Amino acid sequence: MRLQVGTRLQLILARPGKPAYFSSLIGYVSGEYLLVKLPVEHGLTVPLKEGERVTVRVFSGVSVYTFACDIESMLLSPRYYMHLSFPQEITATPLRSAARVKVNLPVEVRSPPSEHGSPVDAMLSDLSITGAFISAQTVLGAPGDRISVSFTFRVQPTNQQVEIRTDATICSSRSLDMNGKRPASQHGVGIHFDRISENEQFMLQHYLYEAENAVTP
Template sequence: MNKPAAIVMTKKSSIDFEDMNLQVGVRLQIMSSQSATPAVHYTTLIGFVPGEYLLLKIPQESSAMSEGENVIIRVFSGVSVFTFSSKVESVVTAPRAFLLLAFPSSIQKVGLRKAVRVKANLPVKIKNGPDPQNFKMATLSDISLSGALVSTARPLGTSGDLIDIEFTLRDQASDRDVTINTTASIRSVQQSAGSTADGATFHTVYSHGINFHDIQAANQVILQNFVYETLLVHRT
């Protein structure tokens, strides 16, 4: 069985603001540090002056942040997550809407291992040959940077076989859906019993542990962000 790997983070390290190499337009997570179970909101960096302040777009939930509120910011970059605390110094609504935040004094960098898996429930197409209309639908039950667990009603093959798959992820940087096509090899196949949501009907489920082979670099970044955002949202 291709079991999900344990969630492991490398030791946190303190870094300088410049080390994050933040670019205007990057998507960020922002949440209140004053709540035991803070809601995660998404925003965009629209500018900063080193040592003085940050400018962020106001999240769609206009009441999400208020002046004087202490917040936590998370930034996803490559195989690392940067986290820092700040304070909302001003909520500006005219002539342009933005948040003015205090410049962070301490930034933490967390490295995440490639084998970290997160739960997913993503539809995936299993392609059969060059005909785009010839495919089977399945479910990605979990996913990592290097592979996934695919659940189907019929076996896709045996260990060592290659399959072509297609699935869609949400790209937070551009706020759009991106379709990922890749070849994968089957590592393992396990048969188990499944049931409908109401438990009335039982059926056989085939779980395939697969390894990705050739995901494009741009799509690899999108996959990284999906894995890390899912992981961190469930840890908040």
């Protein structure tokens, strides 16, 4: 997997309701153990137990890696971290990074990108980790124009709300008449995100993975 220090991890516990938490990798000794930060929720460390089994999910950008570990030990002072058993088997599922997942999310658009001025309310109808398609009742711009977008989504099973604010470049623009299925006044643009932080990308990958698997057998 070639994990780097600081890589975001999702920890899924073998408990009723399948609670999941987010953490990060501190380091590892190959074949022996992983060092992982204790997950925190509402400012408090999540109550875990030594010997407890956890499933770890890692998004690499091109694949989703899943493996099981046991909590071997926990250290609460001077830092909060734990030792996990080194994974024996790792499952890799290809993640179609450019694949778009159908969604229906409100999005605020500013053109040109600026913190000033009133945003345009629009709808984000499909989404990937690299871009999206947005429809609105006004023309948002032409190919090559730059805009800023802001939208939120929730990741399960913790129902955590994530907000994405980023600049984007318009790649395509067209009317959305759609043979009478949509009003002729609707316009759509395909955009490419200019920059998204590593944490935002992780959350977006997680959201897309869950959304795609919710509708794909």
